[in-house]
Amino acid sequence: MTAPAISPTDRPAAHSHPFAVVDVETSGLAADRDRILSIAVVQVGADGSVGERWTTLLDPGCDPGPVHIHGLTRELLAGSPTFVDVVDELAARLAGRVMVAHNASFDWRFLTAEAARAGRELPIERRMCSCVLARRLDLPVPDFRLATIADFWAVPFERQHDALADALVVAEVLPRMLALAGEQDLELPITAADRTPAPRPARAPRARCAFVNPGPLAEAGLIQGMRIAFTGETDTPRDRLEQLAVDAGLAVATSVSRRTSVLVTNHAGSGSGKAKAAVAHGVPVIDEATFLRLAADVAAGSPRDVPAPALVRAPALVPTPVPATAPAPAAPAAASAASTAAQVPAARGGGGPAARRPFAVRRVLVLGGPHAEAAALRERVIDAGGLAAVNLTASVTDVVCLPGGEADRRMARIRTLGLPVTTADTFLRLLDDLLATGRRVPVQPSPGAPRSLVRGAVVDLPVATAGARWTVAATWAWDSTVEIDLVAFLVGVNELVGDDDDFVFFNQPHTDDGAVSLSVDGPSEQAITLDLMTLPSSVHRVVIAAALGDGRTFGDIGPVNVAARTPDGQPWLHATLDAATTERTMVLAEVYRRNGMWRFRAVGQGHDHGLVDLARGYGVDATD
DSSP states (O other), X not given: OOOOOOOGGGSOOSOOOOEEEEEEEESSSOTTTOOEEEEEEEEXXXXXXXXXXXXXXXXXXXXXXXXXXXXXXXXXXXXOOOHHHHHHHHHHHHTTSEEEETTHHHHHHHHXXXXXXXXXXXXXXXXXXXXXXXXXXXXXXXXXXXXXXXXXXXXXXXXXXXXXXXHHHHHHHHHHHHHHHHHTTOOOOXXXXXXXXXXOOOOOOXXXXXXXXXXXXXXXXXXXXXXXXXXXXXXXXXXXXXXHHHHTTOEEESSOOTTOOEEXXXXXXXXXXXXXXXXXXXXXXXOHHHHHHHHTTOBOOOBSOOOOOOOOOOSOOEEOOOXXXXXXXXXXXXXXXXXXXXXXXXXXXXXXXXXXXXXXXXXXXXXXXXXHHHHHHHHHHHHTTOEEESXXXXXXXXXXXXXXXXXXXXXXXXXXXXXXXXXXHHHHHHHHHHXXXXXXXXXXXXXXXXXXXXXXXXXXXXXXHHOSEEEEEEEOOTTOOOOEEEXXXXXXXXXXXXXXXXXXXXXXXXXXXXXXXXXXXXXXEEEEEEETTTSOTTOOEXXXXXXXXXXXXXXXXXXXXXXXXXXXXXXXXXXXXXXXXXXXXXXXXXXXXXXXXXXXXXXXXXXXXXXXXXXXXXXXXXXX
């Protein structure tokens, strides 16, 4: 599918920011250990004009990684400048501009990590992701890869994974997207640099216990995988005790939590922080002599990572429901072959037969009203098979106006678009009539329309057919000023993390193996990406949650939209969660193993406590 070319001079620029379009090619995916191999910067003026371009290869001082992707061999990079050699030139080209990149958090992390190694700080105060902008524009494309966006705007793209070629394509499509954003009165997804997870400093990988924690110490004695903490003075040097524990297959903890198997101390009543925590959590306490005796005969434990069972093919996929009154258009060949998003397995708890889902494939935006009333109305929309919109986008089909909604600044744009606007009473009467008669609202559906899930609904992910790299994204109102942190907990069958590295959050944005990572894609968009084939077999469930700071509650921000995206980037499932009022944290979704398959559950469970208490509940040694 292509769009007519839009010249930047066809209309005045809707946004007055000068931009620096950036692309980097790298030796891997982890900014804290991999390196940049090439950089390109293309400057774009506030009027959309493409200005100066600059590119350079870099000598990374390490293996260049996936040469089959970027084509940058050791021989080609030999003799190139280092990042230190070009950092001043790079800084000059970025200064005073909004950095733009496709999947910008990736490029930002690498640039920031390289600058930190060089002892420098790049002048990137704001950044914007062109992929997020394309999503906000609701471009009718099968996916949001750069090649697809270029094809939509009829921009030639001949050399992918070349830094300058990639940057030039983004620079060419950017003015077109900015013009369309201006026509839609769309808020640009510009993110302040301080709302991006800071790269972790490079460090040697920490030895990870190879065994699953079997729980607290019992009469059977020590078992490999038990988590041991020490406190107070000991006759044996502390480092020797810790090494003895590690050599025996035990895990050494630096603090005491509900995951701790036993606390070793010669002064149980010392009143130390660890001793108090042991009492609070009911952790067994033994002295040094007892530990040394038990450590001489540690029982075999269960290995943490065993070969994962072969993935079971998900149940037969069924097409997204299509209204009988509106036959589905023929899908473009490229779209029908490229994406699984047009096929969705039946959801458990996700709605009944088609006759009970009269609003299927419609997207309804609710404006105004008290939070509880708006939330209840959105719940009715979802129960009827529709999608509850959080923001005004091109795919919104209906608007329901509660008291106060007429003053919403988006009403002018809604009238311009000619969208139907009804009161809550009128909308509910229409819905009740449709349910009573079994009719459905006619609409021309998109071939890749995502399925809407209610809270608690469960769907099998077609990993065996669609691929293993899935993304769970959260978005909220674009005009919100509340800061939200998306987090993930990798828990075992005991519902506890096996290690503090199994907690992905703002300042620890990925696991060491890269199986789970966080990206801050915009001011109102964050995502957790899961590589389900890389996740250790000891991880039974990935819990994805959101947390607020500064005493704010979810009643302040309204609904949060959670989307599961396929490996090709298509939105496959949607859930709108906004039942919370006073809660400060909310479990949004879970991805978990069941009978050889991975499942997705829309949760929407709120808690009045903050992130620290939520993390402690999953066994993380978190501090305020």
